Amino acid sequence: MNNLLKVICLFLIFSNASVFGQKIPFGKNSFIDYKAEKGTFDVSVNGKQVLKDGYSEVLVNNEMISSRDFNRRTIVKKTFKNDTGTGQQYQFTGRSKSGVTFIQSIFAYSNHQFFVIKVSISGTALSSNQMFPLKGKLTAADDFTNQTGLMVPFDNDTFISYQANLLSMEKEHVSSEVTSVYDNRTRKGYVIGTLNHDQWKTALKTRLPVPQHLELAVECGYTSYELTRDRSAHGYLKGNSISSSGILFGYFDDWRTGMESYAKTVRETEKPIVANWTGATPVGWNSWGVMQEKLSYEKVTQVVDFFAENLKSFRMGNVAYIDLDSYWDNLLKGNDYSALKKFADYCKSKGLKPGIYWAPFTDWGFQGGANRKAPGSDFTFGEMWTKVEGGFHDFDGARALDPTHPGTQKRIWSVISNLKACGFEMIKIDFLGHAAVESTQFYNPKVSTGMQAYRVGMEYLLQCLDNKMLIYAAISPSVASGRYVQVRRIACDAFKSIKDTEYTLNSVTNGWWQTYLYHYIDADHVVLGNEGEAANISRTLSAIVTGTLIVGDDFSANGPWKANAQKLFQDQDLLQIIRDGKAFKPVDGNRGKSASNQFIKEQGKVRYVALFNYGNRSAIAPIDYSRLGIDEKSIVSIEDLISHQPINPINYHQQALQPAQATMLKITLK
Template identity: 45%
Template sequence: MKTLHVTFFSSIISLFFTFSAAAQTVEAESGVLTGGANIQSCSGCSGSAMVGNLGGPSNGTVVVPVNVSSAGMYNLTIYYCTADPRVIYVTPNNGNYTGINCAPSGGWTTVGSTSINVSLNAGSNTIRLDNGSGGWGPNIDRVTLQPATTITFGAGNYIYYNLATGKYNVYFNNNLVITDAYASCNSNNIYYSHTGYTSRVYAATPVSDAFGSGTKHTITLSGGGLIPMQQVFYTYAGKNYFFTEVLLNGTGANCYRMSPLTTSTAWVPGSGDMRALKVPFDNDAWIRYDAQTFSAANFTGSEVAALYDNTSRNGLVIGSVEHMHWKTGITVTANGNNTLSTLSAYGGYTDGTLTHDGRGHGWVNVGGSTCKSPKILVDYESDWRTAFETYGSANLLAEPRYISSFTGGTPFGWNSWGAIQSSLTLAKANAVVDFFANSCTGFRNSDNTLYIDLDSYWDNLASGGWTGDFSQLTSFANYCKSKGFKPGIYWAPFVDWGKNATGMVEGTSYQYQDCWTKVNGSPMDLDGARAMDPTHPATRGRIAYLVGKFKACGFQMIKLDFLGHATLEADSYYDNSVHTGMEAFRKGMEYVVDQLAGTMLTYAAISPNLATGRYVHMRRIACDAYKDISETGYTLNSTTYGWWQKNLYKYIDADHIVFGTEPIGENRARLTSGLVTGTLITGDDYSATGAWTTAAQSLLQNADLLDIARNGNGKAFRPVEGNTGNQPNELFTATIGGYQYLAILNYGAGAKTYTVNLGRIGLNGGGTYAAVKELFSGTLSSISGNLTVTVPAADAVIYRIDVGAWASTAPVLAKE
């Protein structure tokens, strides 16, 4: 184990200034001034003076000479004064300069600080401070210098931790991306890594876990009468990302908010179409993802955010991979240009709209002597889409599935909520089975089956309600199986629709009012339903009772809905070891999975985007969309920016594929939304005949289309672009087998011509693909360089490109 203590600086030799216990310090006014730079008085500065007029028309500069005994990377902290945002250029040894954004410090005599890492030679060095762009820099009070505690990962990636300040910088591809990040913990007091602690000690230990072999880097902070803190970084061999977390250790360590990464200065390399992606907590209430322009970004999203250049696709993804205790928020605030004034990842996020909470986040580890934040992944890639896919997979590694594995083929099927809804009867359900058995025989998954799922109002088939006779449900399940299909059922285990205070909870001796979730003393309603405490014996008793009934009927699939009700922060929970909404959610979902005992394909509808991954096989990317082009657009906004959740779930799907009486173009678009999301769950009333049956017999029996989902094992398509704000992308692409698929959707009211660059969708743009098929029409063609196609209004096309049928168009030179 290697240990470096903050007071160890014997390797540093100063030419013009003396050592301090924290770091070398040099007053700016002792440097060499040129141009218009001058010394000004400053009551708040050390030495009561500072250097001003840096930059400007006369190009004022100050040059600080330093001398170090060994070559290496050093933390340079710059203390400055400014009343408005300014930039200081830092140039070591007349080399390349780096511009650093300096946020307003509070005035011209109030000192702020920022830091950068500089590479110095053994012996004499110079550091020039100015503003070479012709603008004005801040006034400089002093600088400090000390050897950097260096954490390397990936290729050209570094974390430089400053043991003197408790802050750290992050470089990706040798570019400074995150500056002066720090950790904070909100307990009875707020503890900051850069404030109050008098000792910071670094240690490195090996680690081996689901992410591979790596190193755990721990900075232990103590002293100052504060609860000891640890900042932890995890790096792994060959990985371009790292994880970070923060802990408090000692009496009073429990917290309601913890951030391992907060900074007022962050930048993503790029000069193209810069974007910051806000991600919702769940898929409820027609919520949308929002890829905001970087210069105007201002949001707190849930669990993860992305900062990227859509033109080059370079991008940074920051997000939590742990969801058992905390709701995580990612705050992004722009400076009005391509830098951020706030970037913060923290556990303890609640919001009345996004998380639906009516009170603040609960406390974690109440009564314990240690408290840990969620673990945050930080990944920068040449393609932001790759970073998101890495993030999705990391969630599955960090919190493996609690539910047993599902090994069947990509689910295809039908759900009654698409059209029949409350009119569900046994006769209609059986007639739907007959339609697929007799009139739509080509619509089957790779297991040659379908899931026929009864949604809400399945109890129309239960005489006497939930405590009555389930024989019609058993009859339906048996009829499905007789035709080679798998019967499915629906339930929302954590909600009370009736809101009857004295009503008895099925399967128990409790009244419903005994198990309602309370917020500020009142029952919590969401989506018209009353939330039930997931830890209460009444809630658990009802789960055991009804799941037992479903199993006895022979159901092989269950759709679980309104799971977000189980995540709500509450005044208290029946289980007194539970203090947060996510802890309650975990208890509730684990109990549901235990009762199902591996008997059913488990499918989530309204539910948290990430935390649900441990407990289900399949999840809707968006909810309550049906048939027209606007609803397809809503669904595909979620697929555009949430496709990567396929790396967490076995399958994701696009909600009901309903054709109804819509034009054929809108039907093609609706089917395409399912194919690009990964599975096909239809929803028309196939107990009756209409335009929808004709559409189904055509579209749902097109083998070329069905093979996308069958052979792709539910693979979700990537968006080609990520600059559509809260709207969907028009182009999606995926490689499945030997084919590259390209889906193009026109959501507009008029025809639109698309010219698609093959290189932009991952193909070789320098040749010809000779075997290209548009799958709705069956048209065969070839393409070179660009694909140009006109798509009618509210319509879609899907191209299948044989990547093996490519030939270079370059001329072949004859041999001499």
């Protein structure tokens, strides 16, 4: 037997009355108690039971098979090592009466406070569009009505928000790809999430039938119009072997640490195929903030001039991007891209990098008919439309294009080739969820699910881009896009008001952990406009807290935003904060559809604390050092980076904020 793998095969035949358990340790003082005669398991962490009666279930060939169905089971144990860590893998195998082999695999990490479980089936001519790698009862709380449940959206479309609400009796809670259930006061909580996103859309469902037990069901194969935008059922996976996504399960002393561990593990599991970004944190300008459909060569070159002459210090690594959003085709004459190349050359002549925008998987002109020829091929758009139940997938005013269709791909190659030839160095890609929709029939017969199609489309797009541009995703799947882009916008469109600030920071409060899944997350174009000073500062700080700074005022026109931009966007104390490109962490996570009022970030011996007042009345922000994780005795100095005034740290335990006001504290420690 191979000593390296340390494979131990235990062939066990159980009677209904027999009792046999497998104690599977993981992390520190944690173990899984697998009851092999029942096909269920319990999980304990630090002597406390956190999961009871866990099991797996699969719908295969219209038959539901469960790990609880077998009283004969083969157990295989072996060591494993991957980029996440090392541990023991346990494989529990049973065989159904219909001849389907049912395999539960548990990966128990010795160096992490979580394990991973997945379920697989093998046999002949199998078909499944629903797999439950994990069902069971969460049991860590005495009363789960005091616990907060996190809802993560599938994407950032339709101005959707994350939600973090107290659990209610009998109400089903559905989250996409990952969830957390936690006590906001103590911060102890669960993190449960998917590690694979190239085949399945997955929902994490919880329901509270009694206060002491929270029912959990992790469903690979979930679709709904509200969450995944699908009007069709999930596509079927077929073959002689089918596997679920791997599911990470952990109970953490701080749910925020758990969410960050989850994001890091996804990135280790699904290695990016996009190039590793070694440049500076992206900063710059995007035309959708204000200019929008009024985009013209004259106006955008005036923006370039303003950056070159009046925003010289708004740079990272001596770089800023000037990005043309939708309506850049105002500069086209038929298929003549010369005006766009002229713009790109002008940017470079002024020491700036040109950026562009495109939505590669959408047809915005579908109402013009099916027989229009698509650029770069002889295919018509009608041939390329994604087929769904009842016709086609129309969403956000655009019709989805089949990512596997050669016409879609030839169009991508044609447009991207022209944009590369112009010399663009950044591209903002949008409405990527259109590439992930379920279809009744994709062009490629080997593709049967929306996430398989998304992978095909994104891999082809990256092949065409050939690492020639920084890739920024706007509307896109929240977790599944980590392999394909360097930057992802954390929320939907946001502009200038305090409500835009609050909306954006709702996504940072509950999705900041994506800073470890992507190189950068972004708060969308910061617009100053005619808003007051407080709203301007708050909106700017919302971007600093997120980790990048892209702005959006029309600097070709005169207005107060020009002077305000020169003051705010060139503040080197603020720009220093985003030099590492990482997001702040929320202090609180129980704000429903709103956002935490406080965020914190560590940089060496410095702690940056951002304070926000989203209301229209004055407020007092408490400064609770223990809550912030700061030893008050170790504080050397405190500076308000907005007023540029020092603060006496002695007995500094609150900060007054005017309506819509925010500030940034720099706390230096010994």
